[in-house]
Amino acid sequence: MPPAPPPPQGDPDAQVFVISVAAQLAGMHAQTLRTYDRLGLVTPHRTTGGGRRYSPRDVALLREVQRLSQDEGVNLAGIKRIIELSNQVEALQARVGELAQELANVHASYRRDLVPVQRSALVVWKPRNQR
Secondary structure, three states: OOOOOOOOOOOOOOOOEOHHHHHHHHOOOHHHHHHHHHHOOOOOEEOOOOOEEEOHHHHHHHHHHHHHHHOOOOOHHHHHHHHHHHHHHHHHHHHHHHHHHHHHHHHHOOOOOOOOOOOOOOOOOOOOOOO
16 A cells, blocks of 8 residues: 555644545555544544544554554554553643643732741740739
């Protein structure tokens, strides 16, 4: 099979490719895409009629599955776990970004006359009861 052309630029999540085109872009047979879908490795969007529609992100993932399988010798169960962990890392990184933004917003709302101080020992003094 000749080398596949890269997917078009634009929205990486736009479901634009039918299975035959996605297979050609990924450099594999359409039946392999069906198998990967059945195994949950790459899950394309479905049309109302049940047809598969692949996005440029899906095609990139298909290429990565092929690379891991052929070049690295990872079995399909291992590839599925790698994909799951990669998705989890992406979600956690996005959450860290959200929390960092929230923290920046909180710091921006501090009064300007307040300044941070270094931690030091605190001594509490109470006067003796006077009788």
